[in-house]
Amino acid sequence: MDASYFWNGVAxxxxxxxRCASWLCKEAGLSLRTMKNRMKKGIQPRLDEAVRISEALALPLESLCRAPGSCTGMPRSKPKEFYDGGFKVPVYEQLFSAGHGQFLADEEEIAGYIAAPDNLRRFDGHLAATFVRGDSMEPTLFSGDTIICDNLGYDGDEGIYLIHYKGMGFVKRLKRSGGGISIISDNPAYEPMFERGTSEDFRVVGKVRHVVH
Structure with missing residues (x-):
């Protein structure tokens, strides 16, 4: 989601x-100067900062990230439908973000189908495709890319995964580190985070197995 939507939602x-910005910063434990600078320049907050802001405001993060006047996550890309030399997996309109993220509904309608490479047949029945939004995984993934992922959780190896964090969906690189898991954005402009393990707030959906740029 565009940073301007988030800050507009906060305002x-x-x-x-x-309430005022100084109150919010005090409640969320953030620097007032930093927050005002990000609001003015339309800079995306870090994921942990966005979560703390939403908690201080007692609002779901997805409601702050929503475009003005919108009521649901609408598809930003037309599903690519091609079936030569592969097998079909469903494409979901819900966008996972490599930035702010969007709310993950419990039930989603299939928007179409995309062919998966034959080397992914071993995951047949456990695959789905969706779209990337945001720039935090550049230069590996770009906004609008189509990704095919499994729903088998964390396999213990470093890689790019879909995760649920504080009720939101994100695409991030995961790596075992210091008795826990580092949540890494390939874009160096975003700082990594760390979790001791999975919990109600942090769950690994599955691994990204294929990308269509």
Whole structure:
């Protein structure tokens, strides 16, 4: 989701609660100067910062990331449908983000189908495709890329995975580190995070197995 949507959502929430930016920074443990600079320049907050802001405002993160006037995540790309030399996997309209993320609905409608490479047949029945949004995984993944992933969770090896974090969906690189898991953005502009293990707030959906740029 575009950073401007997030900060616009924050501004609206503050206005509705009759609160100011300094109050929010105090509640979320953030620097007022840094937050104002990011709001002014339209810079995306780090994932952990966005979560702390949403918790301070007592609002779901997805409601802050939503475009003004929108009610659901609409497809940003037309599913590519080709079946030569492969087998079909479903494409979901819900966008996973490599930036802010969007709310992951419990039930989603299939938008179409895409052919998966034959070397992924061993995962047949456990694959789905969706779209990347945001720039935090560049230069590996770009906004609008189609990814095919499994739903088998974390396999213990370093790689790019779909994760649920605080009820939101993200595409991140995972790596075992210091008795836990490092959550890494390939774009060096984004700082890594660390989790001791899976929990209600952090769950690994599965591994990205194929990318269509």
């Amino acid at each position: 609206i929430a503050l206005s509705e609660k009759d």
